[in-house]
Amino acid sequence: MELKKHYKMYKSGKMWVSAAVATLALTAGMAVSTNVSADESTNGNQAQATTNQNVNSSSNEVNLNQTSSSTAASAQPADNQDSNAGKADDQNNQSTEVKTATVTRNITFTAVDDQGKEVSLPNGAKSKDQQNVTISTDKNGKWQSNNMPEYQIPQIDGYYTKVNGKWETTIPAVSITDPNQKNLDVTVQYVKSTRVVKPTDEKDKDQANQFGTVTDTVKYEAPNGVPLPDGANNPDTIKIKVSRDKTIDSKTNEVTYGNWTGKLAKDYQIPQIAGYTSYVNGKAATVIKADSFTIDSKSKDVPKGQTITITYQVSEDYNKNVDQKIQGNWGWIDSLTVENNSVHVKGWNATNTSREGQYHYIFVMDGTTGQELRRVAVDLASDSAKRADIPGVHNVWNAARSGFDVTIPLNTDNLQVGHKIIVMSRWTSDKDGNTPNKSVSADLYFDGRTNDANNVTYVINQGQNLANLDTFKMNGSNGISVAGWHATNESLNYKNHWLILWDATTGREISRQQVKGGDDGVDRPDVANVYKTNFNADKSGFNTYFSLKGVTLTDRIQLVSRYTNDVNGNGPSFDYWFPAKQFMTANAASAASLDDISYTGNGLHVSGWFATDNIDAMPNLFLILWDNTGNTQAASKLVNNVARPDVARAYSHIKNAGNSGFDTYFNGISLVPGHQYTLVARYSSNNTGNGGNGAYTNVWFTNKKYTFNLNRTNAGNFDGYTINDGKLVVSGWHANDMSALENNHWLILLDSSNGNREVQRIQVNNIARPDVANAYRGVMTAGNSGFNGQFDLSKLQAGHMYTLVSRYAVDPNNAAQYTDYWFNNAFTLNKQAYNVDSFTPIMSKTTDKDDKESTNTSQITGFHVTGWMASDYSLSQPNAYLILVNDKGQELARQNVELVARPDVEKAYPAIANSGKSGFSADLKLDKGVTIDSKTNESLHLVLRYTNGKDGNPTKTDQVADQNSDVYVIKNGQLA
Numbered sequence: 001m002e003l004k005k006h007y008k009m010y011k012s013g014k015m016w017v018s019a020a021v022a023t024l025a026l027t028a029g030m031a032v033s034t035n036v037s038a039d040e041s042t043n044g045n046q047a048q049a050t051t052n053q054n055v056n057s058s059s060n061e062v063n064l065n066q067t068s069s070s071t072a073a074s075a076q077p078a079d080n081q082d083s084n085a086g087k088a089d090d091q092n093n094q095s096t097e098v099k100t101a102t103v104t105r106n107i108t109f110t111a112v113d114d115q116g117k118e119v120s121l122p123n124g125a126k127s128k129d130q131q132n133v134t135i136s137t138d139k140n141g142k143w144q145s146n147n148m149p150e151y152q153i154p155q156i157d158g159y160y161t162k163v164n165g166k167w168e169t170t171i172p173a174v175s176i177t178d179p180n181q182k183n184l185d186v187t188v189q190y191v192k193s194t195r196v197v198k199p200t201d202e203k204d205k206d207q208a209n210q211f212g213t214v215t216d217t218v219k220y221e222a223p224n225g226v227p228l229p230d231g232a233n234n235p236d237t238i239k240i241k242v243s244r245d246k247t248i249d250s251k252t253n254e255v256t257y258g259n260w261t262g263k264l265a266k267d268y269q270i271p272q273i274a275g276y277t278s279y280v281n282g283k284a285a286t287v288i289k290a291d292s293f294t295i296d297s298k299s300k301d302v303p304k305g306q307t308i309t310i311t312y313q314v315s316e317d318y319n320k321n322v323d324q325k326i327q328g329n330w331g332w333i334d335s336l337t338v339e340n341n342s343v344h345v346k347g348w349n350a351t352n353t354s355r356e357g358q359y360h361y362i363f364v365m366d367g368t369t370g371q372e373l374r375r376v377a378v379d380l381a382s383d384s385a386k387r388a389d390i391p392g393v394h395n396v397w398n399a400a401r402s403g404f405d406v407t408i409p410l411n412t413d414n415l416q417v418g419h420k421i422i423v424m425s426r427w428t429s430d431k432d433g434n435t436p437n438k439s440v441s442a443d444l445y446f447d448g449r450t451n452d453a454n455n456v457t458y459v460i461n462q463g464q465n466l467a468n469l470d471t472f473k474m475n476g477s478n479g480i481s482v483a484g485w486h487a488t489n490e491s492l493n494y495k496n497h498w499l500i501l502w503d504a505t506t507g508r509e510i511s512r513q514q515v516k517g518g519d520d521g522v523d524r525p526d527v528a529n530v531y532k533t534n535f536n537a538d539k540s541g542f543n544t545y546f547s548l549k550g551v552t553l554t555d556r557i558q559l560v561s562r563y564t565n566d567v568n569g570n571g572p573s574f575d576y577w578f579p580a581k582q583f584m585t586a587n588a589a590s591a592a593s594l595d596d597i598s599y600t601g602n603g604l605h606v607s608g609w610f611a612t613d614n615i616d617a618m619p620n621l622f623l624i625l626w627d628n629t630g631n632t633q634a635a636s637k638l639v640n641n642v643a644r645p646d647v648a649r650a651y652s653h654i655k656n657a658g659n660s661g662f663d664t665y666f667n668g669i670s671l672v673p674g675h676q677y678t679l680v681a682r683y684s685s686n687n688t689g690n691g692g693n694g695a696y697t698n699v700w701f702t703n704k705k706y707t708f709n710l711n712r713t714n715a716g717n718f719d720g721y722t723i724n725d726g727k728l729v730v731s732g733w734h735a736n737d738m739s740a741l742e743n744n745h746w747l748i749l750l751d752s753s754n755g756n757r758e759v760q761r762i763q764v765n766n767i768a769r770p771d772v773a774n775a776y777r778g779v780m781t782a783g784n785s786g787f788n789g790q791f792d793l794s795k796l797q798a799g800h801m802y803t804l805v806s807r808y809a810v811d812p813n814n815a816a817q818y819t820d821y822w823f824n825n826a827f828t829l830n831k832q833a834y835n836v837d838s839f840t841p842i843m844s845k846t847t848d849k850d851d852k853e854s855t856n857t858s859q860i861t862g863f864h865v866t867g868w869m870a871s872d873y874s875l876s877q878p879n880a881y882l883i884l885v886n887d888k889g890q891e892l893a894r895q896n897v898e899l900v901a902r903p904d905v906e907k908a909y910p911a912i913a914n915s916g917k918s919g920f921s922a923d924l925k926l927d928k929g930v931t932i933d934s935k936t937n938e939s940l941h942l943v944l945r946y947t948n949g950k951d952g953n954p955t956k957t958d959q960v961a962d963q964n965s966d967v968y969v970i971k972n973g974q975l976a
Contacts, residue, residue, distance in 0.1 A: 044205035101179035199243035212302030229271035267377035277315035349425035353442035362434035367420035418421035486561035490574035498569035504553035553584035584617035594701035610659035617681035635669035636690035734806035742808035
């Protein structure tokens, strides 16, 4: 068995010396060494934590503070050291050390809504990721380039992704030429896949297709001989303003539209005929409510209008016995409530003026300014208008229909604290509720100005200043998330809502931002449902976040919700100060222990726990592998905490003790044989890089260091091969701990008949081989050393010898560093096998004549032959022939055969090419002029031939595979 190992060469004096070099890319797995339980005493083993609020460090530097000495020092990357240190004056005497370095591309994920405002990441999105690539120096100390592969960005429904302002689903590959290469970090932005444009400006040409007018036609039909009432235009038209949302695809700008919505600006009063009741499409009504009109909401274009038919029928004569001479105007409010930005009022108003002023309206007024706030029409045909109790007290016209029970929504922009809300009832001959010249009308105010109505008013007072802070915590992305609500009637006087982040320790403002209508979290129907009498409670919410810039987390931080009229949030205001919170304790309790740092065939395993009271401020746990020998960061990764009930029992006073654990493997990192490593655990407010760009706290596990040493055993076995579906399938194993460093596994097939010329190479994934692990217990990678690979059979030649090589390499595209194993069991594609299942003569009758008499006999005219013929030579000689010759070498018959499937042969001979299609069944007819008669006595031979000649004969490049069966004996013209 020949073993080949690749080494880097360097000059030492006048001699060339070889030295192996290594990098590491580790995969998942698990191995546990000495375990330190939290329930045990950790004196002498427990690491000390330090805290840093630095938020400006570069993500390319580890920025760690070691605490193994009394003075904490910031460690410098190895590349920052004097580049001339250790240089020899004589280059011929220089020993050039091969260096390796891992370059990391940090990928940060953010998200924006359809308006471009930064929001929380969508469900299922990760906050960060990393790509790592290893580069090394050549013998001259120059860094060799390597390729950072393309990164596939995880896609999430409802979002597109942008990279550097461009729509991308991948991050392009980049060539890495320097360990300190800049501008590698990338921010991926999830963008809502659609942007919704609300219809806000009818004059905006970009919104032209979002507005329209629906024209309904009103037809009046009066009984024969009865004239239509005054004000009845026949036909009349009702115009309804409609609008719809526009949805724009964020990437393609494709536009789609939502459903049309809209309603009449005000109720439509139906002109009345004395003694008759009006009906709308068959239903009694005196008013068509503004919100009762229907439209074709799904219409592609502006919806078409409908026709409304109004008819009149003789009504119940409830005015038959009224006294029209009674002068006066009376009324009463039974109830008045103000809830959810609306006035609900119930009562009655009776007067003989209603005979000619037949339209009844209820007005809500600002009693302080006299300004009308809103009006609604009363439907005299509704049940709420019926008041059978009133005619007995005031026997006037329409007394039996003098009731009202209406809810009137208010525009809060027109309201102010301290103002009075009053109600006025009006009967008028104007169907719109106005009092133009020559109109008949009667107004009744329910505010104490007359004794004919009770005094019922509502004063808008300051009320309670109500608020709640639902969320006030670190968001894990270097910011503070805030969410809650602030409901107060003072929002009527102070229209602008601001949030202010305040440092209560130093008494200074940190930052502020405005809450705008339409922002996420503004709508709070839950608050309005509980605090119904608070104006604007339905729009009292907020949901946003503040950057940590300028925030000292050990100070007491406070959120202030402010209503003010100033556009910048200053001036007179109405504030709510939420309780202050200290996100981080300067001397917070913490404890930690490293249970395991060990290398297995699956990678570098680290497990342990780190508990701290500052978990709310710094929720991101980073594990950082520090190269003590090279004085540089080797790797970092963001991990999820795991449960540790043992730690909770031992350290119940520390906030996150029960969920303080970690258990993971490092992937894609670079380790140097002989170097010593220390694990650092870091909690950070920032979830990018190694957490060094935010507030963080570290613990150095100096009690357990790891020195990277490898077993140098290089062993392997080529188990064999099969041929199937045009593939040469090889299997075996190659165990070598360098595979943990050179973690790309290749199989190389060499043509040994042609000077070991490389024919093909394929990359394979290792598979489990517990038998190898049992035999090579000292080789950590032995348990995962197996391989299966498929080579393209069409690239191989029959008759050639081939050698298989297994190679572990650092870079799949650059074989500058690798470890080979040459398998000594080379194989030649020259295998053949056959079997003749049957050889049966084909007989025919002939007539023999002599001078005396004629006789009929049977004579052999050919043979029916079945069987199979398998040969590696079928790869280059695809034509199959059966040839019959005698022992004198004379050819008697030849037949080209179409081979058929023989799965039994394939199962018995899997290593012979095309064995699965090797069967034949053919009639070999004797050539013309060839006779086997009663006088024939000879031996016959069957030749099975593969050839590239079309007539069954070989060309000059043909290699014929002839296989002779047992001799078939002909005696006296019969098969013996």
